[in-house]
Amino acid sequence: MNTRERARALAQAASAFPGFGPGSEEALLHLIHTELGSEDTLEPWAPPRRTRAVAPGTILHIISGNTPHAGLQSLLRGLLLGSHNRCKLPSAGLPELEAFYARLPEALARRVELARTLPPEWLAEADAVVVFGSDTTVQALREQVRPEAIFLPHGHRVSFGIVFDDSALASLPGAVEDVCLFDQQGCLSPHLFYVAPEQALAYAERLAEALEAVAPAHPVLTLEEVAAIVAVREEAAFIPGARLWQNAEATPRWSVIYDPRPGFTPSCLNRTVFIKPLPADLPAAVAPVRAYLSCAGIWPPTPAHAERAAATGVSRVCPIGQMQRPPLTWRQDGQPVLAPLVRWVDYELA
Amino acid sequence: MVTRLLARLRDPAPIVEPEFNTLALELFALQRRQNAPYARFCEGRPEPAHWSAIPAVPTGAFRHAALRAFPEAETVATFRTSGTTGEGFGSHHFATLALYEASILQMWARLGLPRLPQVLLVQPPAQAPHSSLSHMMGTLGALGPQTWVLGEEGQLDLPALRAAVASGPVLLLGTALAFLHLFEALGAERLPLAPGSFAMETGGYKGTGRSLPKAELYARFTTTLALEADAVFNEYSMTELSSQWYTHGLGRPHHGPPWARALVVDPASGLPVAEGERGIVRLFDLANAGSVLALQTQDLALRRGEGFELLGRDPAALPRGCSRAADEFLS
Numbered sequence: 001m002n003t004r005e006r007a008r009a010l011a012q013a014a015s016a017f018p019g020f021g022p023g024s025e026e027a028l029l030h031l032i033h034t035e036l037g038s039e040d041t042l043e044p045w046a047p048p049r050r051t052r053a054v055a056p057g058t059i060l061h062i063i064s065g066n067t068p069h070a071g072l073q074s075l076l077r078g079l080l081l082g083s084h085n086r087c088k089l090p091s092a093g094l095p096e097l098e099a100f101y102a103r104l105p106e107a108l109a110r111r112v113e114l115a116r117t118l119p120p121e122w123l124a125e126a127d128a129v130v131v132f133g134s135d136t137t138v139q140a141l142r143e144q145v146r147p148e149a150i151f152l153p154h155g156h157r158v159s160f161g162i163v164f165d166d167s168a169l170a171s172l173p174g175a176v177e178d179v180c181l182f183d184q185q186g187c188l189s190p191h192l193f194y195v196a197p198e199q200a201l202a203y204a205e206r207l208a209e210a211l212e213a214v215a216p217a218h219p220v221l222t223l224e225e226v227a228a229i230v231a232v233r234e235e236a237a238f239i240p241g242a243r244l245w246q247n248a249e250a251t252p253r254w255s256v257i258y259d260p261r262p263g264f265t266p267s268c269l270n271r272t273v274f275i276k277p278l279p280a281d282l283p284a285a286v287a288p289v290r291a292y293l294s295c296a297g298i299w300p301p302t303p304a305h306a307e308r309a310a311a312t313g314v315s316r317v318c319p320i321g322q323m324q325r326p327p328l329t330w331r332q333d334g335q336p337v338l339a340p341l342v343r344w345v346d347y348e349l350a
Numbered sequence: 351m352v353t354r355l356l357a358r359l360r361d362p363a364p365i366v367e368p369e370f371n372t373l374a375l376e377l378f379a380l381q382r383r384q385n386a387p388y389a390r391f392c393e394g395r396p397e398p399a400h401w402s403a404i405p406a407v408p409t410g411a412f413r414h415a416a417l418r419a420f421p422e423a424e425t426v427a428t429f430r431t432s433g434t435t436g437e438g439f440g441s442h443h444f445a446t447l448a449l450y451e452a453s454i455l456q457m458w459a460r461l462g463l464p465r466l467p468q469v470l471l472v473q474p475p476a477q478a479p480h481s482s483l484s485h486m487m488g489t490l491g492a493l494g495p496q497t498w499v500l501g502e503e504g505q506l507d508l509p510a511l512r513a514a515v516a517s518g519p520v521l522l523l524g525t526a527l528a529f530l531h532l533f534e535a536l537g538a539e540r541l542p543l544a545p546g547s548f549a550m551e552t553g554g555y556k557g558t559g560r561s562l563p564k565a566e567l568y569a570r571f572t573t574t575l576a577l578e579a580d581a582v583f584n585e586y587s588m589t590e591l592s593s594q595w596y597t598h599g600l601g602r603p604h605h606g607p608p609w610a611r612a613l614v615v616d617p618a619s620g621l622p623v624a625e626g627e628r629g630i631v632r633l634f635d636l637a638n639a640g641s642v643l644a645l646q647t648q649d650l651a652l653r654r655g656e657g658f659e660l661l662g663r664d665p666a667a668l669p670r671g672c673s674r675a676a677d678e679f680l681s
Contacts, residue, residue: 107417183409223617223629223630223650224650225629226617226618227617227630227648227650228648230408230617230618231408231409231410231646231648233412234391234407234408234646235408235410235411235413235414237390237411238387238390238391238414238415238417239406239412239414239415240414240415250618250619251618253620279473332500
């Protein structure tokens, strides 16, 4: 398969797949064009071209999160480049990625291997290693990778929403969806929403009502997760000016905490959402977590508001409701995604 | 109330029911009366008829509110928690340290450890005035001569340590992290302590990104310091409390003093779990007279009789998602 055929097959396989955001054959080719200079740069060299990009023979993807985006997109990029891809999945598996694999045409599927435990030779044989995980995981793997292999670590990230103005609560269904998809476990899941101060309390109240309607009746939570949620709820009573909404059942299904303090409060996840009045200086409020920011979902989605959101240090700005649907061509962590994986051959014959 | 409690702590007769219940309910009423944030927390909750039903404050609340059961002007000491969540540290204020210090010393008397020279892998109180751990270790100075081997910057003075343990049995005290650093600094070197020595480790690795399973840590005590696991004590407490729970060796439950109680509860219902079941530790401490006597931790444990066996975090339950590690990166 050549580059265009791979782009077409991947766009097709991804299109019917809910784990991917928007994307097309053209968008994927455009990604190659912008990162590698031209669409045919991965094809065998022929004059008068003076250069060729060579993809890694084998890419090892270490996928530790249980949200599908990162793994799916990493595999898609590896296939787009034409590499052989070995995916180490979480020990509990990753159904979305396995389903995507099942949808691939044979010519691409044979370039994919999946495993839930890491075969020792995979690390030694990889020409490039892409790692998703904690600093500890990244550090441990870095030490085991061949020194000349390409090593691309992706650490943990956090995301949030900004409601600049929404008295009609038009963004509410989207906010609920961003919170509920993947139980808030993803890099792109909102930990909190900053809402225009005069609208924040009402937004919290309505978000609570909406969550009550859609949150799963019997969420599967570990003892630690329940303990963390209950602690956050009970602590709210000690925060001056804070208000708490929660489900009535003993098992925590959802929680909304209105917290007037402007600082970025990481959520304990599983539909635990902080609503904070939007401060005048938002970049200062999120400064302690600036290095870890990924996505800001905004409302209304206007260019001016997008610029204000970008000033916080995020690498992706999208409308609220689209946070969990990054396009196929998303630059994860705000960095090029194909360029770091290839090496170049320059032909100086003339 | 503090004077009465102090006298009672120093009295060797154990505090059993119904006395504990009476004291706890009386102290609870006093604390609720004198502390507005706690009173707000108790609003809408049923009036407790038994100490086990006293509303337990989550430890994180100390980061948000001043939980003083006395006028602010009477504050003589404030201990601070490490701020691991990006929201700053928690503060535990005291109007008197008499109960805190009595609790430490009376419980040590009950542990029955011999009075040995103490070597401390902890910053001295003068260098860490807001550390409850340093204050506790300083208080233990009443029981024997002390050598402090951790410098102002937290660096370990190995020559001083070697000299201090050379002349006979000692009691070596420090955090689990300090012991980990000691073992790393010694490398393959063995530093066998004289027979009759003990060690006490406390605290975890919270916010350091470091960890070592307890069994492995205790194996290092044996290989490096020639201390069998049973000669190593673990102290479990927190800045937000005034009493301590102890165990020694591996796989044994922690027990506290007679003026305190521990429950292992189901976090969803708040009710005690059955014997041997998993839950989270809820503590009731009469020595915590100046703040709140009932405290809810997030520490996982098995219910073991009147005590509890702490559980390490389940590795399978750890980073489930990429936003899971907020604690990790904010530390």
